[in-house]
Amino acid sequence: MNITEYSKDVSIKRTVDQGTSEQRKAVEGIISRVRREKDTALAELTEQFDGARLDTLKVSQSEMDAAYKNVDDETLAILREAKENITRFHERQQRQSWMTTEEDGTILGQKITPLDAVGVYVPGGRASYPSTILMNVLPAQVAGVERIVMVSPPQADGTLNDVVLVTACELGVKEIYKVGGAQAVAALAYGTETIAPVDKIVGPGNIYVALAKQLVYGTVDIDMFAGPSEIVVLADSTARPDYIAADMLSQAEHDPMASAVLVTPDLTLAEQVAKEVYEQLETLPKKDIAEASIRDYGAIYVTRDMNEALDAVNELAPEHLEVQTESPFELLGAIRHAGAIFVGENSSEPVGDYFAGPNHVLPTNGTARFSSPLNVDDFTKKSSILSYSKTSAQRHGAKIAAFARLEGLEAHARAVEKRLEEKEHDNENE
Numbered sequence: 001m002n003i004t005e006y007s008k009d010v011s012i013k014r015t016v017d018q019g020t021s022e023q024r025k026a027v028e029g030i031i032s033r034v035r036r037e038k039d040t041a042l043a044e045l046t047e048q049f050d051g052a053r054l055d056t057l058k059v060s061q062s063e064m065d066a067a068y069k070n071v072d073d074e075t076l077a078i079l080r081e082a083k084e085n086i087t088r089f090h091e092r093q094q095r096q097s098w099m100t101t102e103e104d105g106t107i108l109g110q111k112i113t114p115l116d117a118v119g120v121y122v123p124g125g126r127a128s129y130p131s132t133i134l135m136n137v138l139p140a141q142v143a144g145v146e147r148i149v150m151v152s153p154p155q156a157d158g159t160l161n162d163v164v165l166v167t168a169c170e171l172g173v174k175e176i177y178k179v180g181g182a183q184a185v186a187a188l189a190y191g192t193e194t195i196a197p198v199d200k201i202v203g204p205g206n207i208y209v210a211l212a213k214q215l216v217y218g219t220v221d222i223d224m225f226a227g228p229s230e231i232v233v234l235a236d237s238t239a240r241p242d243y244i245a246a247d248m249l250s251q252a253e254h255d256p257m258a259s260a261v262l263v264t265p266d267l268t269l270a271e272q273v274a275k276e277v278y279e280q281l282e283t284l285p286k287k288d289i290a291e292a293s294i295r296d297y298g299a300i301y302v303t304r305d306m307n308e309a310l311d312a313v314n315e316l317a318p319e320h321l322e323v324q325t326e327s328p329f330e331l332l333g334a335i336r337h338a339g340a341i342f343v344g345e346n347s348s349e350p351v352g353d354y355f356a357g358p359n360h361v362l363p364t365n366g367t368a369r370f371s372s373p374l375n376v377d378d379f380t381k382k383s384s385i386l387s388y389s390k391t392s393a394q395r396h397g398a399k400i401a402a403f404a405r406l407e408g409l410e411a412h413a414r415a416v417e418k419r420l421e422e423k424e425h426d427n428e429n430e
Contacts, residue, residue, distance in 0.1 A: 001274045001294055006263070006303040006312045011366070019211045027211040031186040038192035045183040050125065051156040052178070057194050059160060059176040067165035079130060079167055082355045086134050089357030090142045093376040105389030114144035114380050117196070119188035119220075120173075121203030124152035124160060124180055130167035131353060135360050135374065136202045136223075137171045143379035148173055149198055151188065153180025180205075185212035189220045202361070202374065223374055227365040228257035228297075231349055232318035232338075234309055234331070235273075237266040239324040240345060244269075245276035247322055247348050248298070249290055256292035262300040263312045270300045310334045317368040320349045339368045393419045 019027075033041045039057065047053050099109030120136045123129055133150065140148055150173050152160055160178060168176055177195055179187060185205075191197035201213055202223040213222045231251040233244050248260035262273055277294060284290050303309040310331065313321060317337035325331060328343045335341060339362030340352055353360045361374035397420045404412035 001277055001298045001300060003267075003270050003274060003300045003302060006301040006308055008315070010301060010312050010315050019207050023207060024211055024215075027182045027208055027215060030182040030208075031190075031212060031215060034183050034186035034192065035190050038187075039194050042179050042183055042187055042192060042194075045181065046154065046179055049181055049183075050153050052154040052158040054154070054158050054178055057177045057179055059165065059178060063159065064165055064169050064176075067160075067162040067169070070162040071166045075163065076166070076170075078355075079134075079163075079170055082131075082134060083138065083170060085355060085357040086138045086359075087142060090139045090359070090376050093139075094142060095377065095380070099385060102389075102392070104391045104395070106392045107385065107387035107389075109385035111383040111385055112380050113383060114146070115140075115199045116145070117147040117149065117198040117200075118145050118379060119149045119151060119198040119201045119203075121180075121184060121188075121201060121205050121209060122150060122152040122164060123203075123205055124164065125155060128161045128163045130163050131360065132203055133164065133167045133171065133173075137168075137173060139359060139374060139376045140202075140379040141171070143376045145379050147175070147198070149175040149177070149188065149195065151177045151179050151184040151195075153184070154178040180209075182208045182212035185209060185216060189216035200379070202378075204361075223361060223378065224363065224367075224371070226361075226363075228259065229254045229320075230259040230261075230297075230318050230364060231320040231322065232261045232263060232313060232316050233322045233324060234313050235262060235264045235266070235269060235322075235324040236306065236326060237269055238326040239264075239269060241269060241272035241276045242280075243345055243348070244273045244322075244324060245280050248273075248277060248294075249280055249284060250349055251320065252290040252293035252298065253284060253286040254289075254293075256289055257297060258293045259297040259299075260294060261298065261316065261318070263303065263309045263316075264300070265303045265305050265309055267302050270302050274300060306331070313338070317366045319362045319364045319368065320352070322347065322349060337369045339363045339373055390419075 030045065042057060043054055095112050097111045099107055101107050118140045122132050137148055150168050152164060154160055158178065185201060187195045188198050188201050198220060200221040210225060214225055229251050231248060233247060235244055244262060251258050252260045262270065264270055281287055281291055301312055303312060313335060314337045319339045321338035322342040323331055324345045340358055342349060342352060352358055359373045359375060363371040397416045401413035401416045
């Protein structure tokens with residue numbers, strides 16, 4: 001891990017995997033096939049890619065009941081408490097419709113409407129990602145989405161992971177389908193005999209899933225095109241090197257392209273953290289992945305002072321930012337760009353991944369400069385409300401018509417002037 005002085009060209013931006021031309025062509029072919037052959041294509045592609053021959057795509061109630069028998073009470077209790085925390089946080093994000101009435105009778109406003117249907121993609125096979133379900137389903141439910149559909153690739157025996165099923169059941173998800181990959185995204189976007197289409201698709205997946213989401217965007221909405229995970233730790237001399245190293249490795253183990261960065265004005269701390277990283281790395285089960293991440297995308301930047309350190313953080317615009325300093329809350333105002341900010345030495349990044357409440361679906365690759373974590377607003381749409389009074393239409397009509405003619409739109413102008421003719425007619429009759 002390199003220890004270097006901060007410079008203005010500091011960056012953790014990596015090329016987000018856009019897929020090869022062969023991968024894109026393969027995904028295009030899968031989407032086209034699902035649109036033509038629907039359930040038949042889903043069954044055949046699931047057998048081809050997942051090795052599972054399915055009699056039915058939809059998870060049955062008996063499968064859900066059986067899953068509960070294989071999940072212990074402690075796990076259930078943890079999932080339920082996490083659900084409450086995440087729900088409570090997202091309830092604070094809810095917006096209300098509003099209207100205002102002007103003195104002349106004009107009414108202006110905004111109507112908030114939840115999306116009708118959302119599809120949630122959950123990676124599957126031998127993996128278990130209950131946190132993905134919690135973070136994608138709960139804000140949709142808080143927003144008021146009535147139909148939430150979950151898709152996940154099955155294991156070779158045609159089942160879904162027990163914890164995944166139980167988590168979905170705990171959240172009340174009724175439509176769960178054993179299908180994954182680009183074919184699942186296509187089914188959610190265009191529909192099949194079994195799976196009705198949705199309005200938005202959220203949730204992580206491999207490059208084929210990401211490409212499919214990108215290709216169906218416009219027919220449906222999607223959450224984001226996310227890159228590898230990243231963490232930046234902002235620290236001073238009061239921080240604990242072992243905490244920082246552990247937190248950096250918590251992201252490094254995700255992916256060889258994940259990025260872990262320390263920004264500090266303290267050279268001694270920088271050296272201690274570098275030593276700790278390599279010592280802790282030795283005992284990690286995913287050592288090879290984390291080691292590649294640290295080697296290729298890990299860094300420690302030493303700045304002249306805390307102000308320069310803050311500049312570096314804002315330049316990096318990280319997905320996850322930890323602030324481990326003597327007075328971390330005093331620095332919040334100067335932090336402009338970060339997906340999630342973890343304040344204080346006890347606020348390790350995994351706290352946000354699983355349990356505290358804020359959403360862990362975050363902007364990556366510097367996009368925190370202009371985008372936000374997944375939230376309740378992502379599952380609603382806004383309609384403007386406009387009711388012009390007769391008085392207001394007559395008062396402003398001539399100006400509006402003149403504006404329309406500035407753009408060469410005569411019919412626009414005449415539509416407004418039709419209302420002005422009524423005023424002239426009324427005046428003639430007086």
